[in-house]
Amino acid sequence: MTAPRAAIAGAGIIGASWAIVFARAGWQVAVYERNEDRRATLPARIEQAAARAQAVAPDVAIATLMARITVCATLAEALAGAQWVQECASESLPVKAALFAGMDALAEPGALLASSTSSFGISRFAAGLPGRARCLVVHPATPPHLMPVVEVVGAPFTPQALIDRAFAVMRDVGQVPVLVRRETPGFVMNRLQGALLIEMFRTISEGLMSPEDVDRLIGDGFGLRWAFMGPLAGIDLNAPGGIADYLGRYGFIFDGMAQEAGATDKVVTPELVAMLDSARRAALPLTDLPARTAWRDARIAALRALRTELDPP
Numbered sequence: 001m002t003a004p005r006a007a008i009a010g011a012g013i014i015g016a017s018w019a020i021v022f023a024r025a026g027w028q029v030a031v032y033e034r035n036e037d038r039r040a041t042l043p044a045r046i047e048q049a050a051a052r053a054q055a056v057a058p059d060v061a062i063a064t065l066m067a068r069i070t071v072c073a074t075l076a077e078a079l080a081g082a083q084w085v086q087e088c089a090s091e092s093l094p095v096k097a098a099l100f101a102g103m104d105a106l107a108e109p110g111a112l113l114a115s116s117t118s119s120f121g122i123s124r125f126a127a128g129l130p131g132r133a134r135c136l137v138v139h140p141a142t143p144p145h146l147m148p149v150v151e152v153v154g155a156p157f158t159p160q161a162l163i164d165r166a167f168a169v170m171r172d173v174g175q176v177p178v179l180v181r182r183e184t185p186g187f188v189m190n191r192l193q194g195a196l197l198i199e200m201f202r203t204i205s206e207g208l209m210s211p212e213d214v215d216r217l218i219g220d221g222f223g224l225r226w227a228f229m230g231p232l233a234g235i236d237l238n239a240p241g242g243i244a245d246y247l248g249r250y251g252f253i254f255d256g257m258a259q260e261a262g263a264t265d266k267v268v269t270p271e272l273v274a275m276l277d278s279a280r281r282a283a284l285p286l287t288d289l290p291a292r293t294a295w296r297d298a299r300i301a302a303l304r305a306l307r308t309e310l311d312p313p
Helices: 013-024 036-052 062-067 075-079 093-106 160-172 189-205 211-226 231-236 242-260 270-283 286-310
Strands: 005-009 028-032 069-072 084-087 112-115 135-140 149-153 176-180
Touching (some): 013 084, 028 075, 036 062, 075 093, 084 093, 135 160, 149 160, 189 211, 211 231, 211 286
Parallel strands (some): 005 028, 084 112, 112 135
């Protein structure tokens, strides 16, 4: 059976990483880069990054992965036969608009056109294209060959079938797609990261804590837990009655912090608590909380041991 083909438009950090994602999954990958120097260094950059990440897919030899990747000097050459096109150009609306116009004109009729943009909704630069219904955002964490989560963001003109197809392909290549239900600046990943970083910046600027100690709060605190679960799943284990119990005890803290930031309404509302409790109990019955807590504790202990092994004091 013929291997599926992906085209990557742009050979920077994200483009090189996407090439590894698709090649590692058995796809043939063509990477377009107009800059000659960047084209020349791309194979070495990909090989080095793939070697460092081989533990993710130990059964895929680096030589095999590299044989699946070609470097192209023209967009037309890269797009020939591709079922999936991933744009990885600089974060500039004019640049992305021009590139998507070229991609829409040159790509195969059935090709999906995805943008790696971290800030712009697809309607900002593809709404006027004849093939806009095959365009959407597939925004990765950096670098995607190591951090598998990707935000899938459509526009009002994006058909559900395209969203479904994007989810299927991302799962097929080993990524973890999540749906952003409507376009919003920065989507969700960067807004969450931004909220944490803004508070860290404020803490440092006000002299409450040093930059090193603020980082330690995450690296030697929350980060150990977040390696295995998200914050909502985490606080679900921090009270005997789960997330509803936790927010009943401590929700006022978050309301107070929101008011400090200018909010006039409570953020921890009964409706939100009910929604979160329903979602968590569907994922984990209340009777299973003790076993899940033991699971978390064992994994955090193992992670701490691994960190000591990798980076001894």
